[in-house]
Amino acid sequence: LENFLEMLAVERAASAHTLAAYGGDLADFAAWMQKRGAAASAAAVPDVQAYVQGLGRAGLRPSTQARRLSSLRQFHAFLAAEGVRSDNPTLTLDAPRRRRPLPKILSEKEVARLLDAARGDNGPEGLRLAAMIEVLYAAGLRVSELVALPWPALDEGQRALLLRGKGGRERLAPLNQGALAAIQAYGQVRQAFLGRRQGSPWLFPAGRGRGHLSRQRCGQLLKSLAVLAGIDPNRLSPHVLRHAFASHLLAGGADLRAVQQMLGHADIGTTQIYTHVQADRLGALVRAHHPLARNTLRAHDPLARKTGRV
Secondary structure, eight states: OHHHHHHHHHHSOOOHHHHHHHHHHHHHHHHHHHHTTSOGGGOOHHHHHHHHHHHHHTTOOHHHHHHHHHHHHHHHHHHHHTTSOSOOTTTTOOOOOOOOOOOOOOOHHHHHHHHHHHHTOOSHHHHHHHHHHHHHHHHOOOHHHHHTOBSSSSOTTOOEEEEEOGGGOEEEEEOOHHHHHHHHHHHTTGGGGTTTOSOOSBSSBOSSSSSBOOHHHHHHHHHHHHHHTTOOGGGOOHHHHHHHHHHHHHHTTOOHHHHHHHHTOSSHHHHGGGGGGHHHHHHHHHHHHOHHHHHHHHHTOHHHHHHTOO
8 A cells, every 4th residue: 555655656746635535545445354354455356346335335425435446446456567466356346426516616796705805904814815815716726736835926027826736737827917916915914924933935824833824724714704705605615716717717708728727637528517607608698699599489479479570
């Protein structure tokens, strides 16, 4: 297991969160196999089949079951590649069917309300929060990318962030004037979060210790702001702003490939889920402008039938 995780880190540049997910999934399977008197690396097809079926009986969501099975497939593929075993007992198993949920998003007006609520506080906390929201929404960052931004995040005259996302993929994230101004304003009060420390390599340093602001703390700050903005805090998280970034771009006519690059998605299929926001708009266009749609509407219009204009 340690060798497998080391391979993911070195050869695939897996993030700490990805490694933790794989490690947790495989540790659970190893403990389950231990109760059956065998090592995880010695699992047979019936073992894996019984394990996955047990996940369903335990009430785990199909998405969680599918992720656990994916972890097992990757692990046993590694064992086969290393010559530890000659087969992969997971290949004949089908992953549980799962519906991919549509992403939660905010409307453009709700994002504006969030920004207005953050700008209402001109102190260090408000300026920091405004900078975080501006950057999340302007560039579609993951929260892990946001909190790990270096200080300074931008060189003189630079208008885009250089990011290293999942799998070590680099991308440029352009910033609008509002985000640039918010970073500059926050930079004037950033020292307030350093305390007695002389400096920090992070744009958003933690209040205590030498690290950066945690993902959890970032989420807590956004939920508190949602209350001030009159938005249900359960609807808001850093990733919801990333969803809003992509959805609003596509609704405004942006190219899907361009949005994929800005989000740092390896597969355009991941980006396509955001096209759902266009469904209502495209439906309205068809109803308003397609000749057959207009004729259908007129056929159901009593006035049109009475005047003969059907």
